[in-house]
Amino acid sequence: MSFPRPERVxxxxxxxxxxxxxxxxxxPVHGDPATSVTGVSLDTSTVRPxxxxxxxxxxxxxxADFVDKALAAGAVAVLTDADGASRLQAKxxxxxxxxxxxxxxxxxxxxxxxxxxxxxxxxxxxITGTNGKTTTAYxxxxxxxxxxxxxxxxxxxxxxxxxxxxxxxxxxxETTDLHALxxxxxERGIDDCVxxxxxxxLTLHRVDEVMYDVALFTxxxxxxxxxxxxxxxYFLAKASLFTPERSRRGVVxxxxxxxxxxxxxxxxxxxxxxxxxxxEADWVVGGEPxxxxxxxxxxxxxxxxxxxxxxxxxxxxxxMAAVALIExxxxxxxxxxxxxxxxxxxxxxxxxxxxxxxxxxxPTALVDFAHTPDAVGAALAALRPQTYGLLxxxxxxxGSRDPGKRPGMGAAAAAHADVVIVTDDNPRExxxxxxxxxxxxxxxxxxxxxxxxxxxxxxxxxxxxxxxxESGPGATVAVLGKGHEQGQEVRGExxxxxxxxxxxxxxxxxxxTG
Numbered sequence: 001m002s003f004p005r006p007e008r009v010x011x012x013x014x015x016x017x018x019x020x021x022x023x024x025x026x027x028p029v030h031g032d033p034a035t036s037v038t039g040v041s042l043d044t045s046t047v048r049p050x051x052x053x054x055x056x057x058x059x060x061x062x063x064a065d066f067v068d069k070a071l072a073a074g075a076v077a078v079l080t081d082a083d084g085a086s087r088l089q090a091k092x093x094x095x096x097x098x099x100x101x102x103x104x105x106x107x108x109x110x111x112x113x114x115x116x117x118x119x120x121x122x123x124x125x126x127i128t129g130t131n132g133k134t135t136t137a138y139x140x141x142x143x144x145x146x147x148x149x150x151x152x153x154x155x156x157x158x159x160x161x162x163x164x165x166x167x168x169x170x171x172x173x174e175t176t177d178l179h180a181l182x183x184x185x186x187e188r189g190i191d192d193c194v195x196x197x198x199x200x201x202l203t204l205h206r207v208d209e210v211m212y213d214v215a216l217f218t219x220x221x222x223x224x225x226x227x228x229x230x231x232x233x234y235f236l237a238k239a240s241l242f243t244p245e246r247s248r249r250g251v252v253x254x255x256x257x258x259x260x261x262x263x264x265x266x267x268x269x270x271x272x273x274x275x276x277x278x279x280e281a282d283w284v285v286g287g288e289p290x291x292x293x294x295x296x297x298x299x300x301x302x303x304x305x306x307x308x309x310x311x312x313x314x315x316x317x318x319x320m321a322a323v324a325l326i327e328x329x330x331x332x333x334x335x336x337x338x339x340x341x342x343x344x345x346x347x348x349x350x351x352x353x354x355x356x357x358x359x360x361x362x363p364t365a366l367v368d369f370a371h372t373p374d375a376v377g378a379a380l381a382a383l384r385p386q387t388y389g390l391l392x393x394x395x396x397x398x399g400s401r402d403p404g405k406r407p408g409m410g411a412a413a414a415a416h417a418d419v420v421i422v423t424d425d426n427p428r429e430x431x432x433x434x435x436x437x438x439x440x441x442x443x444x445x446x447x448x449x450x451x452x453x454x455x456x457x458x459x460x461x462x463x464x465x466x467x468x469x470e471s472g473p474g475a476t477v478a479v480l481g482k483g484h485e486q487g488q489e490v491r492g493e494x495x496x497x498x499x500x501x502x503x504x505x506x507x508x509x510x511x512x513t514g
Contacts, residue, residue, distance in 0.1 A: 002046045003173065004161065006183040010116045011036045014077055017052065017098050020113055021079075021106040030085065031096020035077050040111045040176045041070075049074030052114070054176070055084045055097075056104055067093045079103050079110065108208025111179035117209075120186025122152065124211065125324055126197040126247065128238050129218030131375045132317045133171070133196040135309065135348050136218060139321035140194045142343035147334060152185040152193035154178070156369075157346050157484045161185055172201030175208055182210070199237040207246065214324045215247035215268070218317070220258035221374035235261070242266035251324045253316055254281050273323055275316050285319045296322060301332050308342040309349050311382025347483025349379070352503045358511030363392070363468035363475040365507055367499045369483025371398065371425070373408035376480055380416035389474030392464045393417040396457065396481055397439050399430030406435065410442025414449035417478075419467055422453045423460030425481045426489040457488065458502050465506040479503055 012020075014035045018027040038050035044066050047053055053075035055063035064084035067075075071093070078088060078097035085099045100106055112118055125140060127133045134156050141151045141160075153160040156171045161184060172195065173181065185193055197215075201207050220235055239262055242250045250270040254260045260279070263272050274281035287294040294315050296303040307318045318339060325335045352365045364387070370379040376395065383391060393413050397406045413420045422440045424432045436453050443451045454460040461479055468475035479499045482488075488497040 003159070003166065003177040003181050004164070004184045005039060005048070005180040006115055006120070006187045008116070008187065009038050009114055009183075011038050012052075012110070012114055013037075014096055014098055016113075017077075017079065017110055020109050021098065021100045021103075027098050027100045029096065029098050031077070031094075033096075035096050037077055037114065039180075040107065040114050041075075042107065042174055042176050044069040044073060046177070047073035047075050049076075051075045052077050052079055052110065054078075054103055054107055055080040055088070057081060057083060062087055064088050064091075067091060067095065071095060079107070105205050105208070108175040108179065108205060108210070111176045112209040115179045115183035117179040117183040117186070118211075120183050121211070122182075122185055122190045123192045123213050123328060124182075125192065125194045125214050125216065126207070126210075126212035126241060127195065127216040127218065128197045128199070128202070128241050129216070129253075130221045130372060131370075131378070132218035132313060132320075133198075134369070135314060135345050136216065136317045136321050137194045137196055138343040138345040138348075139308075139318055139339065140324060142341045143321060143325060143335065143338035144192050144194075146338040146341040147330065149191040150189060152181075152190045153195075154181065154193065155196035161188060162190060170200075171196050171198040172206050175206045178206060178210065197241055199234055202237045202240050207241075210246070212241070212247040213249070214327050215241045215250045216320055216324050217242070217250065217252045217259055217262055218320060219253060219256050219374070221256075221372055238262070239265060242268055242270065244268055249327060251320060251327060253320055254279055255316065271323060271327060273316070273319050275312065275319070283319060283323050285315055287315075294319065296336075298332075303332055303336040305336055305339055308340075309345070310386065311349065311378060313378045313382070314349070347485070347500075349382070350483070350500065352500050352507070354507040354511045355504060356508075356511065358507065361469065361473045362507055362510055363389075363465065363477050365465070365468075365477045365479075365503050367479045367483055367503060369485075370480045371409075371482075373405055373412045376409050377412035377415060379480060380413060380478065383476055383478055384416050387474065387476040389476070390418045390468055390471040391416065392419040392421065392468045392475065392477050394421045394423060394457075394460050394464045394477070394479040395439060396423045396425030396460075397435050398426045398481075399428035399432070399435055401428075403435075403438060406438035407442035410439040412442075413480075414443040414451075417449050419450045419452065419464070421460050421464050421467075422451065424455070424457050424488075427491075428489050429491060432490075457497065457499075461499065461502045462506045462509075465503070465510055469510045477503070 037052035042054035053070040064087035272281035275285040487494040
């Protein structure tokens with residue numbers, strides 16, 4: 001995917017590049033040192049004429065092996081490591097190149113210089129945490145727009161530059177694209193940019209050379225251990241956002257032990273938020289649990305807010321968004337009014353209705369992106385008090401990702417739902433039946449919930465609507481795991497699939513048959 005780039009750039013010669021990434025001995029230039037570059041890319045599909053192309057080592061191949069594609073697309077020079085340099089020479093490439101020991105770690109520096117992103121920056125918000133990043137980001141953008149700010153958004157669902165919208169491929173773009181985006185936002189007069197910052201992005205240097213005015217930490221629970229290995233490493237990746245190299249100040253939810261630890265260990269000033277009565281914090285979320293109205297109490301201020309989305313976790317997300325805006329100097333009363341603007345957050349507690357009004361006994365139906373044990377439990381805990389009939393959940397787990405969380409997801413679903421239908425998510429390279437069995441394993445000990453294992457996500461959603469509808473009025477169907485996603489990954493193939501469309505079609509069929 002090609003992201004927008006700024007109209008004005010700051011061309012660099014290869015000597016300039018070498019100076020940025022190290023001295024001449026550490027980053028030798030091979031070829032014409034006066035070669036000028038006007039852009040940076042690390043993907044041959046996004047190379048533009050005049051680009052410095054980063055040929056990086058990968059898990060299966062080295063980027064230098066694809067130099068012919070980069071050259072054909074217009075690359076004029078290469079940034080690579082010693083192995084890449086040998087491969088370029090072996091292929092007889094004429095492109096000049098700069099050699100550095102760890103090219104990924106210097107890409108942000110080069111991209112920031114070429115695109116001049118630092119001098120054209122808007123107010124930057126960076127949100128990290130296992131759950132709640134997307135919802136908090138949309139809450140903040142909605143409130144900022146209500147305050148007449150022009151906004152940018154970079155996250156899991158989409159990238160926005162004012163009214164322009166681009167579908168996202170990953171939560172946080174590669175650093176080459178990110179600095180081009182930030183410079184473009186500055187050029188177009190964007191006031192504020194709200195970003196989701198993933199642990200992968202922090203570890204893989206995607207946000208290097210970005211300075212966040214306010215960094216937010218929502219929570220931490222098991223996820224991505226296939227990448228990080230341990231919860232400690234996962235935490236340390238998140239915590240690196242709260243250092244002077246990456247942010248000016250932080251807003252940290254201290255509801256869990258990880259947040260409490262981060263508040264103590266962060267090396268930037270931190271403002272704390274909690275919804276717990278047994279925890280001290282700068283801002284406390286009060287009011288009746290599971291009710292939308294909340295009182296956000298600070299040292300000398302009480303703000304009366306309302307969560308636009310159900311669930312205690314969304315009350316906290318709302319409070320986090322409000323406090324982050326206050327930290328930039330926006331008067332608290334103005335923030336309180338703006339935060340009431342209801343955001344549309346695709347795939348997050350998103351209600352799905354039939355195409356035409358149907359019978360009154362149709363179940364309430366929604367989709368949510370919950371894909372960790374904590375998120376599944378929180379989503380269903382929010383729905384339980386609002387469900388007067390059966391609560392039916394459709395749940396799967398992604399393949400080739402952190403298998404240890406699968407039984408926990410099943411257990412979290414069984415703790416709240418009446419019926420758990422275990423099915424497929426994105427099986428990727430794994431056997432879907434093996435994944436289903438692992439999720440179902442967490443459900444079996446929970447005798448309260450009825451378990452069904454259904455192969456195929458479409459069939460599972462149809463079955464959930466059937467069970468809920470036949471049970472009588474007041475039932476709820478919650479389809480968890482994929483949320484806004486519009487594809488299903490099976491053995492390297494992305495198959496068209498949208499939970500919302502499938503759920504709506506199932507409701508439509510029930511509307512017709514009664």
